[in-house]
Amino acid sequence: MTGERRNGFWDAVDGRAPMPTAAKTLGWSLIQADPERAEIEVSFEATEDFLNPAGTVQGGFLTAMLDDTMGPALAAILDPGMYGATLELKVSFLRPAEPGRLVGRGRVVHRGSSIAFLSGELLDASGQVVAVGSATARILRAG
């Protein structure tokens, strides 16, 4: 990727391809991407459809948001025709998250030729970190 915003990820962000439905369901929106630093900042909308019995956002949905933070950190810097498939991810839930806007910050910690190590955190409206995660992704050629 040489900064020209032409790959599957940027095609979706810039409207040349449909946004994946998972991203739509999570209210995903790009705040900013810094391809040089392999960092990304995105936002989500945690709706009333994502709540656990305690009335806060179910941890799995927070994980879906972290997955859709860390994945895009990698996707934003891949060459056209390549994509990242998450192999595993690990999340720690620091505090309950209320429904509403959440911000995800993701980073490519290390990128090899076929494997990338990712990290991310999810912040609530007051800027408190509600969850942190890490993931391992395989870099594959599309279709």
Place this chain on the structure above:
Amino acid sequence: MTGERRNGFWDAVDGRAPMPTAAKTLGWSLIQADPERAEIEVSFEATEDFLNPAGTVQGGFLTAMLDDTMGPALAAILDPGMYGATLELKVSFLRPAEPGRLVGRGRVVHRGSSIAFLSGELLDASGQVVAVGSATARILRAG
């Protein structure tokens, strides 16, 4: 829990309390629970709203399903007034999952007085395991 199906989890399953919205969104349904063995089997409906750019179920949504498999394995055996809060979870994605019905099998691996260790797996319609996970939960007194 002495098998009388009276706690927050069973109240929701048996219709005495509303089902959490996260469970509804994931199409959660109880197949069977074995409180003696601390095992549970549930099913989910992965809809077209949960897909990644490859058209398969986004890993985060599979994780939400595993969270809603492992959590209920614990919730089903808690005393009334207690609930489990997931502290961390780890998931490995073995193969892509198509939208449709998925089955979750969860188990309480070990339960202490305030911490429980959980495991789970998610199977597709053909019985293949698509993801496996483990989680650590804290056991708390409700509000």
